[in-house]
Amino acid sequence: MSWLRVRAMIRKEILQISRDPRSLAFLIFLPAFMLVLYGFVLNFDVKHLSLGVLDQDRSPESRALIERFAVTEYFDLVAAMDSPDEVNRLIDREKIKVGLVIPAAFSEKIADGRNSPVQVIIDGTDASSASTAMGYVAAILADHSLKINAAALARRGLRLTSLPVVSRTRVWFNPELRSARFLLPGLMAFILMTVLVTSTSFAVVREKERGTMEQILVSPLKPAEMITAKVIPYVFISLVSAHLILLAGYVLFGVGIRGSYPLLLLFVTVFLLDGLGQGVLISTVTRTQQVAFIMAVLSTLLPTFILSGFVFPIREMPRLIQAITYLVPARYFLTGLRGVILKGSGFPILWPQLAFLAVFGFVVTAVSILRMKKEGAGESGKRGPR
């Protein structure tokens, strides 16, 4: 490695980047912008479900039950209906997600101490919201029944003091179970990977397209020197964009860093090197910027979204797919990031993730250097213009 040569190449890269401010802005601000966008759109919290009520009983008891639903933030009472047909109609038109039907004999049966059924209709087209809604409904009804029983016992002069078994659940690391907390590290991995690989995949292929690659290949600049020089400026740029993501996550979604910042920085840097290495690798195996772009998107977008554990838990995937996830660097980054940001885990716990990331980076970089070497003495001119 000759520092003089690498320095000349880095200077040239920086000059070229600075001559193209639009791409630079794209690289720095797009990740944070995407985070804002995805952060608000990708929301798995089920709240404010629209609720329609058909109250055929019209008693104080039925109104008390409706009230129980309406006061929670999980349901918004949007419609009071007059007939069962209307329930169907409103669900069909997606005006309501949940329909509650209280039959005429509701209060009478309660007064008699009998079971008093109510009908709950849930729109199951969105299965995950539907199952969450079912949970909410069951919990509210159970709680309400308890209250009714307690009141009935009180009337007989008895007091319901306590239930035999009470759960005292505490959710760690994300007490409010907000999906933003859970999603932020994944989003960060996803966005950084996509943007980085895409932009660096242009780095080498652009020189091939413009013919300058040939001029470099006849010079004493070595492939390793060239790749080092190509990656270094982008490392700094993407560190800036990674911090903008962290800042946006903190300001907009209140996700702070629980663990150590240096460890986080280490994770981010190694992950960036992986992404940049992958980009350069794509660059060395393609000939045109279009092909490079398509390869970059395909090799980052889907694997990072689906196979990293970002949205879908890896342990619930089929074995074969689970095996493939070991090849996705975002998987390790995600585990590391969730560890540092949400749990505050330290190096002793997270080092294997870091090691995997480093190995991935080493392999992609080595392969791209080998590819470049082959190109230098090899078949670059095969289909090139004469």
Added chain:
Amino acid sequence: MEKYSIEVKNLSKKFGSFTAIDGVSFGVKAGTIFGFLGANGAGKSTIIRMLCGLLEATSGTATVGGFDIRREPESVKRIIGYMSQKFSLYEDLTVLENIRFFGGVYGLDSKTIEERSGWILEMAGLNGQGKKLARSLALGWKQRLALGCALIHRPEIVFLDEPTGGVDPLSRRRFWELINSLSESGVTVFVTTHYLNEAEYCNDIRLIHAGRIVAGGSPGELKTGYILNPILEVSVDDPVQAMEVLKGEPWLLGVSLFGTRLHVGAADETESPAAISRALTGRGLSVNSIRKIRPSIEDVFIKKIEDESRPDKDTGRGR
């Protein structure tokens, strides 16, 4: 014994089943201008690219500056300069930034680069325009700047692959003057071109056709050594029609169109003019003049390629 800068023995290159270069051998004397002449696709660039280490040879050997191109490619890179038709400059960098970059890539320190950039600006006629973007330069200036960048490390040997392609005649002439002065300063220049008239600038020429060397020598040797029969220049009013007529005459050795005139290969110079005249006037074409001329490189080129394309070709490779 003369010193050779480049020695090539039996070099071949195959792309799959296609033989691009078919066992060529030649030597380039130090400090000369060596020209490769041939049509597009004849294999000129392929040879240069192999010598510069951009392409791997399929078989054969070659040394550049005494270094084997297969075993010591890194040493070769240090002593050669390379410039292609594409003038591989960074269009989004300024003139000076381009010079500094290439200087840096060759490991020169900034003081040396500063010195030489003055010389390159001077040479390229770009004094005072160092801060202009390369993109904004006219082609002739781009070409000279590219040459300057290829020379920044003071190479012993310079490879110029179709360096004058697409450049206006005036810039082309200026460029050849530069090449001449390079050669005078002791640099070996290996240049390819498909402009036949540019061959006159070279000390030594090889004609290349379909991956093989078909003729070689100095411009003078080529003209006298290959065409032994006289060449007659025939000036007529309708050269196209006249060419058709003369091609039908079996005793002529070749007819080709040069601008508005015809070059005719004749068996002898005493009888033939009258015979040509008769043949043309007999078909109602008026002859303005017929005179013997010195054959040009183009005459040689056309003759050699016609010889090569003949099915019963008896000409050997090279000389």
